[in-house]
Amino acid sequence: xxxxxxxxxxxxxxxxxxxxxxxxxxxxxxxxxxxxxxxxxxxxxxxxxxxxxxxxxxxxxxxxxxxxxxxxxxxxxxxxxxxxxxxxxxxxxxxxxxxxxxxxxxxxxxxxxxxxxxxxxxxxxxxxxxxxxxxxxxxxxxxxxxxxxxxxxxxxxxxxxxxxxxxxxxxxxxxxxxxxxx
Numbered sequence: 774x775x776x777x778x779x780x781x782x783x784x785x786x787x788x789x790x791x792x793x794x795x796x797x798x799x800x801x802x803x804x805x806x807x808x809x810x811x812x813x814x815x816x817x818x819x820x821x822x823x824x825x826x827x828x829x830x831x832x833x834x835x836x837x838x839x840x841x842x843x844x845x846x847x848x849x850x851x852x853x854x855x856x857x858x859x860x861x862x863x864x865x866x867x868x869x870x871x872x873x874x875x876x877x878x879x880x881x882x883x884x885x886x887x888x889x890x891x892x893x894x895x896x897x898x899x900x901x902x903x904x905x906x907x908x909x910x911x912x913x914x915x916x917x918x919x920x921x922x923x924x925x926x927x928x929x930x931x932x933x934x935x936x937x938x939x940x941x942x943x944x945x946x947x948x949x950x951x952x953x954x955x
Contacts, residue, residue, distance in 0.1 A: 793817050818939075825923065832915045836908060837882075841867060842875050843912065846884060846901065850909045855888075855898040884908060 793816040797809045826840065833843050848864040849856060856864065862872045876899060879885045884905035890896035901909070924932050 791817070791820075793820055825920075828919065828923075832912050832919075836912060838908075838912075839875075841865065841871065842879060843909075845872065845875050845879065846905055846909045847913075849885065849899065849901045850906060855900040857896055857898060861899065879905070 793813060796816060797812055800807065800809050800812065830840055833840060836843075838846075844865045844867075845861055848861055852864070858869060858872045858876060861867070861876075862869050865872070867875075876885060876887065880887060883902055885899050886902055887897045887899050890898060927935065
């Protein structure tokens, strides 16, 4: 099957009934000369991410957490040691100001503790409290079960192929966003 722009159509006929397929067909009708192939991939990645995050955030909302707050807690849990706010910003792809605001809220809730550096008063070290660790450990299995249920729609070999392709794309993008043409 070939798209109207001469490129092979992405996916199979079943996949072409999704929201992105409709958008692509609309753009092709308005601008048939444009190559909408990248939209078929990037649009689907973005749409899947939005739908997954929407459903996946339900356990977080029940715990009174936002996704970025959980990401901070998760970074502290998975690294297993104290991190500075700058390190947390790098780990979570967040700005320093956003991390500071989230840490204030998490500290008030008793989920993290901050301590000053003995050599440099400008530096803080952040660690999970027992309550923070227990909260992360309680939420993570529910999230992973949800993700497994969603992915069960794909055959195991399809999951492996998708993981490999996304890993290849991600490894090429990481560190290059600032140098990609705009």
